[in-house]
Amino acid sequence: MNRSISKLLKGVVAAAASIALALPAAEAAEKKDFKVAWSIYVGWMPWGYAADTGIVKKWADKYGITIEVKQFNDYVESINQYTAGAFDAVTLTNMDAVSIPAAGGVDTTVVITGSASNGNDAIILKGKDKLEDIKGQTVNLVEFSVSHYLLARALESVKLAEKDVKGVNTSDADLASAYKTPDVTAVVTWKPIVSTILESPDAKNVFDSSSIPGEIIDMMVANTEVVKANPNFAKALAGIWYDTMKAMGEGTAAKEAMAKASGTDLKGYEEQLATTKLFSDPKDAVAFVTGAELKTTSEKVSTFLFDKALLGKDAKSPGAIGIEFPDKSVFGETGNVKLRFDATYMQAAADGKL
Numbered sequence: 001m002n003r004s005i006s007k008l009l010k011g012v013v014a015a016a017a018s019i020a021l022a023l024p025a026a027e028a029a030e031k032k033d034f035k036v037a038w039s040i041y042v043g044w045m046p047w048g049y050a051a052d053t054g055i056v057k058k059w060a061d062k063y064g065i066t067i068e069v070k071q072f073n074d075y076v077e078s079i080n081q082y083t084a085g086a087f088d089a090v091t092l093t094n095m096d097a098v099s100i101p102a103a104g105g106v107d108t109t110v111v112i113t114g115s116a117s118n119g120n121d122a123i124i125l126k127g128k129d130k131l132e133d134i135k136g137q138t139v140n141l142v143e144f145s146v147s148h149y150l151l152a153r154a155l156e157s158v159k160l161a162e163k164d165v166k167g168v169n170t171s172d173a174d175l176a177s178a179y180k181t182p183d184v185t186a187v188v189t190w191k192p193i194v195s196t197i198l199e200s201p202d203a204k205n206v207f208d209s210s211s212i213p214g215e216i217i218d219m220m221v222a223n224t225e226v227v228k229a230n231p232n233f234a235k236a237l238a239g240i241w242y243d244t245m246k247a248m249g250e251g252t253a254a255k256e257a258m259a260k261a262s263g264t265d266l267k268g269y270e271e272q273l274a275t276t277k278l279f280s281d282p283k284d285a286v287a288f289v290t291g292a293e294l295k296t297t298s299e300k301v302s303t304f305l306f307d308k309a310l311l312g313k314d315a316k317s318p319g320a321i322g323i324e325f326p327d328k329s330v331f332g333e334t335g336n337v338k339l340r341f342d343a344t345y346m347q348a349a350a351d352g353k354l
Contacts, residue, residue, distance in 0.1 A: 035086070035089075075092075089221060098321055114219060115217075117215075136165070148308075150188060283350045320333060
């Protein structure tokens with residue numbers, strides 16, 4: 001999987017914003033053909049499986065549309081392509097939804113709240129078994145990623161701050177091998193890299209995302225104007241997701257296919273699922289997205305992004321980008337709402353009205 005955000009993110013946001021502003025308004029019109037981008041991660045594998053097995057076509061046909069589902073090997077590139085208007089929808093985390101498309105000026109709607117990390121992301125220390133032992137250490141991680149957010153939240157929990165450690169930006173592709181070197185004593189990363197590192201006898205998981213449940217959310221989002229003009233597209237996305245969730249609950253065939261596509265086996269994929277809160281029941285997804293905790297989480301995430309100057313060069317506060325919730329309340333600037341959590345289509349699935 002790759003949920004990494006490069007150090008070039010600030011430039012990417014600026015470039016994406018200029019591209020987005022230059023796009024013609026035609027995208028907001030009613031249309032028949034749609035493009036969805038996704039990347040490899042335990043909670044997003046269902047989209048690839050749905051495309052491969054005809055579930056996507058089934059729901060697209062139902063609404064008289066076509067949906068092209070494209071896999072990206074580079075997570076950030078998939079988001080950049082969406083932000084630039086080349087795709088109508090994309091899989092990403094809640095944090096990245098704010099820092100890239102929303103910060104880039106693209107009004108985005110969360111159509112499906114698919115899962116939340118519940119142990120997939122972790123802080124690992126070498127030969128130390130308490131989080132407090134991280135003080136003064138050099139920490140290898142992907143800067144500005146959900147790992148960076150996890151570190152900040154973990155430090156906060158033991159009354160430490162980022163100034164108490166030294167972060168070293170490290171590619172996710174290099175983290176497992178880096179851990180094996182003598183100089184690397186602290187790593188923050190995600191599964192399956194976490195599982196690989198923890199195979200070392202001296203590796204200790206001292207904090208993971210199960211301690212901040214519901215804060216790292218994996219979603220399917222779509223351009224708000226596209227959704228408004230084409231609600232059947234959003235309905236189809238919901239139908240696709242919950243049909244695939246049903247397939248995952250019927251034996252092991254679906255999970256075996258997803259495991260293979262993600263480069264592991266059934267055991268490895270189930271090990272990742274074990275630390276993922278998968279919203280397979282639309283009622284659970286609706287309860288989550290309409291709950292009070294999501295508002296608190298969104299404020300925490302926005303504060304982190306503001307502190308890292310990832311809300312855009314003109315951001316004057318953590319609320320510079322407005323985030324709307326299903327009850328229409330807004331965190332931040334009501335005149336600059338760019339991310340909208342919407343329970344409409346998940347609720348339709350729960351009610352059997354897709």
